[in-house]
Amino acid sequence: xxxxxxxxxxxxxxxxxxxxxxxxxxxxxxxxxxxxxxxxxxxxxxxxxxxxxxxxxxxxxxxxxxxxxxxxxxxxxxxxxxxxxxxxxxxxxxxxxxxxxxxxxxxxxxxxxxxxxxxxxxxxxxxxxxxxxxxxxxxxxxxxxxxxxxxxxxxxxxxxxxxxxxxxxxxxxxxxxxxxxxxxxxxxxxxxxxxxxxxxxxxxxxxxxxxxxxxxxxxxxxxxxxxxxxxxxxxxxxxxxxxxxxxxxxxxxxxxxxxxxxxxxxxxxxxxxxxxxxx
Amino acid sequence: xxxxxxxxxxxxxxxxxxxxxxxxxxxxxxxxxxxxxxxxxxxxxxxxxxxxxxxxxxxxxxxxxxxxxxxxxxxxxxxxxxxxxxxxxxxxxxxxxxxxxxxxxxxxxxxxxxxxxxxxxxxxxxxxxxxxxxxxxxxxxxxxxxxxxxxxxxxxxxxxxxxxxxxxxxxxxxxxxxxxxxxxxxxxxxxxxxxxxxxxxxxxxxxxxxxxxxxxxxxxxxxxxxxxxxxxxxxxxxxxxxxxxxxxxxxxxxxxxxxxxxxxxxxxxxxxxxxxxxxxxxxxxxxxxxx
Numbered sequence: 001x002x003x004x005x006x007x008x009x010x011x012x013x014x015x016x017x018x019x020x021x022x023x024x025x026x027x028x029x030x031x032x033x034x035x036x037x038x039x040x041x042x043x044x045x046x047x048x049x050x051x052x053x054x055x056x057x058x059x060x061x062x063x064x065x066x067x068x069x070x071x072x073x074x075x076x077x078x079x080x081x082x083x084x085x086x087x088x089x090x091x092x093x094x095x096x097x098x099x100x101x102x103x104x105x106x107x108x109x110x111x112x113x114x115x116x117x118x119x120x121x122x123x124x125x126x127x128x129x130x131x132x133x134x135x136x137x138x139x140x141x142x143x144x145x146x147x148x149x150x151x152x153x154x155x156x157x158x159x160x161x162x163x164x165x166x167x168x169x170x171x172x173x174x175x176x177x178x179x180x181x182x183x184x185x186x187x188x189x190x191x192x193x194x195x196x197x198x199x200x201x202x203x204x205x206x207x208x209x210x211x212x213x214x215x216x217x218x219x220x221x222x223x224x225x226x227x228x229x230x231x232x233x234x235x236x237x238x239x240x241x242x243x244x245x246x247x248x249x250x251x252x253x254x255x256x257x258x259x260x261x262x263x264x265x266x267x268x269x270x271x272x273x274x275x276x277x278x279x
Numbered sequence: 280x281x282x283x284x285x286x287x288x289x290x291x292x293x294x295x296x297x298x299x300x301x302x303x304x305x306x307x308x309x310x311x312x313x314x315x316x317x318x319x320x321x322x323x324x325x326x327x328x329x330x331x332x333x334x335x336x337x338x339x340x341x342x343x344x345x346x347x348x349x350x351x352x353x354x355x356x357x358x359x360x361x362x363x364x365x366x367x368x369x370x371x372x373x374x375x376x377x378x379x380x381x382x383x384x385x386x387x388x389x390x391x392x393x394x395x396x397x398x399x400x401x402x403x404x405x406x407x408x409x410x411x412x413x414x415x416x417x418x419x420x421x422x423x424x425x426x427x428x429x430x431x432x433x434x435x436x437x438x439x440x441x442x443x444x445x446x447x448x449x450x451x452x453x454x455x456x457x458x459x460x461x462x463x464x465x466x467x468x469x470x471x472x473x474x475x476x477x478x479x480x481x482x483x484x485x486x487x488x489x490x491x492x493x494x495x496x497x498x499x500x501x502x503x504x505x506x507x508x509x510x511x512x513x514x515x516x517x518x519x520x521x522x523x524x525x526x527x528x529x530x531x532x533x534x535x536x537x538x539x540x541x542x543x544x545x546x547x548x549x550x551x552x553x554x555x556x557x558x559x560x561x562x563x564x565x566x567x568x569x570x
Binding site for chain 2: 112
């Protein structure tokens with residue numbers, strides 16, 4: 001007994017749980033990812049050049065990253081208001097509204113795709129209102145943004161909520177009672193302490209939006225050069241059994257999104273350090 | 280405090296109104312549309328659409344994929360959370376990052392990974408062909424793609440909780456002579472059961488709803504390799520809207536059940552965490568008396 005106490009791993013099952021974790025992870029994730037990596041290296045440079053020269057590629061990348069950015073940005077504003085209301089302003093039915101925020105996460109993307117399309121199409125409930133104003137959402141780039149906003153909402157609200165719960169209202173009250181305006185209080189007291197949470201929520205929503213396929217394919221109309229996202233471009237290559245082209249596109253997408261996510265993480269890490277030093 | 284009462288009520292109502300409007304447009308309306316369109320043709324059309332053989336086959340395949348994928352990923356989640364929270368070892372943070380990797384891989388690319396590995400012209404293709412095993416454009420491919428997409432869900436829910444709970448209780452059980460398995464079964468499992476269920480619910484929702492990855496590996500063979508989301512796509516593209524929305528309404532129902540169970544579990548988890556932090560508070564104070 002006493003001997004066991006001194007053993008480094010007094011807790012049982014280190015070997016088996018580590019072994020199983022690494023085995024399962026390798027089988028399902030690491031080996032398939034490496035196969036893609038190896039295939040990417042073995043490709044002729046011409047494949048990449050062809051893809052890069054194709055104007056459809058550039059248009060799809062612009063739309064995918066741009067719409068993901070816009071969707072996450074819209075969510076930053078409205079997600080903040082939603083989170084703020086849910087934490088600070090109790091109203092009847094708040095628990096139900098709070099539960100509903102996770103709907104985009106729980107609703108299969110194909111379902112949200114056809115529902116949003118029906119809603120925003122010319123004959124739809126919302127499309128009917130916007131159409132006379134000259135605003136086209138479904139089958140236009142704006143539709144992609146709408147779908148990605150829908151998908152990203154829970155990510156921002158759920159990262160902001162705990163941060164807002166930790167925020168003590170006394171600081172704002174102090175700032176207000178010292179004569180600062182509401183805007184100034186928001187910008188100098190509330191916003192700085194929420195920055196890390198806003199950033200990580202943005203990163204999560206952005207990452208999810210980059211890969212989103214199901215909800216976008218229905219509402220976008222999939223017009224080359226106009227409303228075609230990268231995932232759809234890859235899908236097209238796969239349908240023609242052009243696996244080289246699909247590999248090149250996939251690797252470019254993955255590298256670009258990993259780089260952006262790394263950048264956001266670095267930014268967050270620096271912000272976190274600054275806040276800690278400041279506090 | 281005076282500030283709160285008189286002039287700060289307008290921002291409050293503004294916030295509530297904007298929140299309710301935004302959520303009504305983006306969340307409630309799509310949900311309403313699904314059921315409205317599904318029942319537009321009446322109950323008879325609805326029932327016919329969801330009991331038609333292809334739709335039934337899609338339901339069965341969706342359930343099959345979830346029944347295989349969810350338990351496998353739950354076992355993995357427990358193993359991963361156990362090793363990552365109960366032990367210190369080199370490479371721990373790398374392992375943690377790698378577990379999250381499938382979240383950062385777009386579903387279409389995820390499906391493509393398995394075509395590259397297991398497809399006819401893939402790495403294992405010739406070998407699988409020789410053994411007459413078909414994975415891509417067949418049911419096993421759908422299950423594997425689902426496994427990849429739902430891979431981190433259970434682990435993700437368990438790791439923070441088990442980190443918080445530490446190892447004291449397990450160590451106590453061990454020093455009292457409990458075996459490793461008994462320690463896990465009687466000490467750890469009761470502590471994590473709600474979080475585990477929470478992870479399983481999320482994992483299941485994603486498993487049944489996955490579209491992109493499954494679409495790539497399915498080959499869209501009606502009645503054979505179509506899951507419910509794929510069946511919705513086919514029906515919708517054929518302009519058979521009532522049938523598409525009828526199948527969609529089943530998945531929307533699943534989403535609503537998921538949300539209900541999820542918020543019930545969240546409430547339970549929060550209460551349990553409060554209780555345990557309360558107990559910790561009492562136990563934590565004792566040593567200070569000793570010194």
